[in-house]
Structures are given as C-alpha cells and as structure tokens.
Amino acid sequence: MASLQKPFDVERFFQALADKTRLRLLNLMCDQEICVCYFVEVLGQPQPKISRHLAYLRNAGIVTARREGKxxxxxxxxxxxxxxxxxxxxILDWLKEEKAMQADRTRLTRACCAPQKFVTLQNAPQPATIEANTAVVLR
Amino acid sequence: MASLQKPFDVERFFQALADKTRLRLLNLMCDQEICVCYFVEVLGQPQPKISRHLAYLRNAGIVTARREGKxxxxxxxxxxxxxxxxxxxxILDWLKEEKAMQADRTRLTRACCAPQKFVTLQNAPQPATIEANTAVVLR
DNA sequence: TATACATATTCGTCAATACGGATATAATGA
DNA sequence: TCATTATATCCGTATTGACGAATATGTATA
Known part of the structure; x- marks a missing residue:
C-alpha cells in the first residue's frame, strides 16, 4: 500500500517552475501561507489567470491549498x-535576491499591513495571523 | 556596451530543465566534456533527437560546444x-543521487573505458583524455 | 574531387500550455 | 431563497515544443 504512490515527476516539477507568473506566486509564498486575493492584488493580473497557475502548481505537488470560508x-x-x-x-533563495521579486514582496507587505488602502480587501484574512501554524518547512 | 547583454531568461532556463532527455544529457556532462557520439550510444536514442536537445540546451545558455575534427x-x-x-x-547534485542517472553514468564509463565493445565508436575521442583542461567550474 | 562519417537542421504532425472572456462553483449573509 | 463575494473551470485560439523521417552541413581521407 505504501508503495502505491507514483514516482516523483521531475519533468512536471520543472515545467511548473518554467513560468514567470508561477515563480512570482512561489516567491510570495516563500515563507508564509497567502490568500488568493493578495496574489491578484499584488500581481495585478486577472483572477482566473492566477487561479489557473495556482492549480498548475497544485497539480505539480509544489503547493497545497486550505479553505477558510470564502x-x-x-x-x-x-x-x-x-x-x-x-x-x-x-530556487526560493535565488528568487529572494531578485529585484523584481523583492518588489513583489514589498507590495505584499503593503497590502497586508495597510489593507485600508485596498477597499476590496478590507475583510481578507492577513497572512501574519495564520503564519504561526502553517509555516513552510523545506529544511 | 557592457550593459547590452540581455537579462538572464529564467523561464528558458527552467524550460530547458523540464525534459527527461535533457536532464539525462546534463547528468552525463556533470563533471566532464562529452562527445555527441557517446550521448547517442549511452541513451540509445536517435542522433537527430540528441542533437536537437543539445541545441536546446545551447540556446538556453546551459551548455557550450567545442568542435574537434568531426x-x-x-x-x-x-x-x-x-x-x-x-x-x-x-540540480546536478540531485541527479547524481537518482538510480536511473547513475545507471546512465555507468553506461558512459563502460562506453569510454571499453570502446572496443562499440565498433562504431572505436576512434571516438574519450572524455578522460580531455577532462583536465575543460573541467566544469560551477562553484 | 568523391566518399564516408559525425553532427545539425528542416518538415509535418501531434500534444501541451497560456491566454482572455465567459461562466460555474462554493460559502456567506440578508 | 436570493444576492454577493471569492475562487475555479470551461471554451476557443495561438504558441511552443517533441518526435520521426528525411535531408543538409561540415570534416577527414582516399
């Protein structure tokens, strides 16, 4: 039973990384769980596009999702x-060094720490409040 | 003038890695320069296919080629x-741990050290003879 | 120059994917 | 139940890439 898991798909792994939008998403998630609405806000791209890329990352086994109400x-x-x-x-360490990625994270911080500036996000859950029990552990 | 070089293409970099054949080629090159004829021999795949994948890696800036006669x-x-x-x-360190990749390198060693077993490769240059002055330096 | 050998490129086809736009699903609250 | 909000999926289209088969290019040698 334990051996029924399919072998790790290396091609799918790298395909998932071979897209600018997905790398930006991963960068934003690099050390905390993030709500979809923040991705849309920070990247400034259509929600369906964000959602499709997140689904791609999910299918590749690189991210996982948790529902909290809406x-x-x-x-x-x-x-x-x-x-x-x-x-x-x-790769995540590399992304952290890139200027464009740092800018994304700065925008994320602004969106989280000053939600009043984003009217449509006023009630969105903030990452900081849930970071503690969902921290990523890669090392 | 020095700033005319185009920025590093991250998508292209990962696209280049998102193919099993190309990962096998990189694994074979992990610590020495390799002749195309050995790739064809070790992977047991059509020469045009190998050549196309090598061109892809070359265009992505991950490998370079050197001509020595034919x-x-x-x-x-x-x-x-x-x-x-x-x-x-x-990634190269990771590949070295994979069973299938180790098997490829074993076949490469056999092809290089016992060339008499591969009639068509009898005169092919052996990696060991040129390793010293073309070693890869990533670190 | 003609031939052989090693490697590269082209062509046609098929599968995978990215995208915008529209719509579907899920959860909440009146 | 109906409306609203958040997110996901579907559709049609354009692009890219992988492949086999055929062919072209480059080099050495007779």
Whole structure:
C-alpha cells in the first residue's frame, strides 16, 4: 500500500517552475501561507489567470491549498523527493535576491499591513495571523 | 556596451530543465566534456533527437560546444546569474543521487573505458583524455 | 574531387500550455 | 431563497515544443 504512490515527476516539477507568473506566486509564498486575493492584488493580473497557475502548481505537488470560508490559502509544500526539496529551497533563495521579486514582496507587505488602502480587501484574512501554524518547512 | 547583454531568461532556463532527455544529457556532462557520439550510444536514442536537445540546451545558455575534427564536445557552463548557477549545481547534485542517472553514468564509463565493445565508436575521442583542461567550474 | 562519417537542421504532425472572456462553483449573509 | 463575494473551470485560439523521417552541413581521407 505504501508503495502505491507514483514516482516523483521531475519533468512536471520543472515545467511548473518554467513560468514567470508561477515563480512570482512561489516567491510570495516563500515563507508564509497567502490568500488568493493578495496574489491578484499584488500581481495585478486577472483572477482566473492566477487561479489557473495556482492549480498548475497544485497539480505539480509544489503547493497545497486550505479553505477558510470564502478564502483559499496557498502554501508551498516540500516535495517528497529530497533532492527536489533542496533544489526548490535553492530556487526560493535565488528568487529572494531578485529585484523584481523583492518588489513583489514589498507590495505584499503593503497590502497586508495597510489593507485600508485596498477597499476590496478590507475583510481578507492577513497572512501574519495564520503564519504561526502553517509555516513552510523545506529544511 | 557592457550593459547590452540581455537579462538572464529564467523561464528558458527552467524550460530547458523540464525534459527527461535533457536532464539525462546534463547528468552525463556533470563533471566532464562529452562527445555527441557517446550521448547517442549511452541513451540509445536517435542522433537527430540528441542533437536537437543539445541545441536546446545551447540556446538556453546551459551548455557550450567545442568542435574537434568531426566530433562535437559538449560541456556545462555556469549561468551568468549567480543564483541560477547555484540552482543548477544543486540540480546536478540531485541527479547524481537518482538510480536511473547513475545507471546512465555507468553506461558512459563502460562506453569510454571499453570502446572496443562499440565498433562504431572505436576512434571516438574519450572524455578522460580531455577532462583536465575543460573541467566544469560551477562553484 | 568523391566518399564516408559525425553532427545539425528542416518538415509535418501531434500534444501541451497560456491566454482572455465567459461562466460555474462554493460559502456567506440578508 | 436570493444576492454577493471569492475562487475555479470551461471554451476557443495561438504558441511552443517533441518526435520521426528525411535531408543538409561540415570534416577527414582516399
């Protein structure tokens, strides 16, 4: 029974990483669970597009989702393959160094810490309030 | 003038890694320059297919080629982006742990060390003879 | 120059994916 | 139950990439 899990799909893993939007999403999730509405706000792109890319990451086994009322929270999960997990962590560390990715995270912080500036997000759950019990553990 | 180089294409980088054949090629090149004829021999796949994948890796800036008479030698080059270089090295380390990749390298060693078993490769240049001055330096 | 050998490219086809736009589903609250 | 909000999926289309088969290019050698 325990051996019924399909082997790790390396091609799918890298395909999932081969898209700018998905890398931006991963960067925003790099150390906390994030609500879809923030992705839409921060990336400034159509909600269906964000949702499709999140579904792609989910199917690739790189993120997982948790529902909280109307909101869906996504977070990164460590791949079952140890090597893949190491590579993913290295990628996240790399993204953190990129200017454009830092800018995204800055916008995320602004959206979370000053929600009054985003009228449509006034009631959206903030990452900080749920970070503690859903922190990503890749290492 | 020095700023005319185009920025590193992250999508292209990961697209290049999102193919089993290309990962097998990179694995074979992980610590030495390799002749195309060995790729064809070790992977047991059509020469045009190998050549196309090598061209893809070349266009992505992950490998470079050197001609030596009729033979073409390919080797991995460090990406200009430091983060990408670290990620690539982590990926190569990961590949080394995979059973199928180890089997490929074993077949490569056999092809190089016992060339008499491969009639069509009798005169092919062996990686060991040129390894010293073309070693990959990612770290 | 003609031939053989190693490698690269082209062509046609098929599958996968990205996208915008429209719509469907799920949860909440009046 | 109906409306609203948040998110997901579907549809048609355009692009990209992988493949086998055929062919072209480059190099050495007779």
């Amino acid at each position: 909101w869906m929270h996504y977070r990164i999960v460590a791949p079952p393959n140890a090597g893949a997990a190491r590579v993913l962590q290295e | 033979w073409m030698h390919y080797r991995i080059v460090a990406p200009p982006n430091a983060g990408a270089a670290r990620v690539l090295q982590e």
